[in-house]
Amino acid sequence: MTTWIEKRACRESNLRNASAIWQEAKSAIDDCCESFRQHYAGLARVINQEQNGHRVAITILFHSAPSHPRHVSVVFSSTDNTIRVTVDGEKAILFPIEADETHAFITFQDKEINAEDFTQWALEDALFESPDSKLRIASM
16 A cells, blocks of 8 residues: 555655656647648748757747737746746746656646647647737638
8 A cells, every 4th residue: 555655755756857848848849830830831930949948939920920920938947847838928828747646747727738738738829829910810
């Protein structure tokens, strides 16, 4: 039988792997941006750059509004075990990294999500909503 102390120790140990979850998230961001470039190059130009290991900056240049790029900042805090996403300086969306007895994971709205789902929650509106129109751009 496993005691609550052992379970707690496992959770804490797994949470120390939060930086590995951040690495997965960064990889998923790269994959997302590359996929967008392949499938939606006619809609916008996307530039993603890793900065200092704890931050990814994404610039989205819509062809319909070239003078109004979108700026996305994705920042990992190893102190708070969170990923903070800010679009155009608006209110940040927080994605806590939590752990159970088996693994660490990203959460959103109190639910475990994988790195792919993280990129969708974090980037979909920024990628498909022009800052000028504030109207969602339909699939091409």
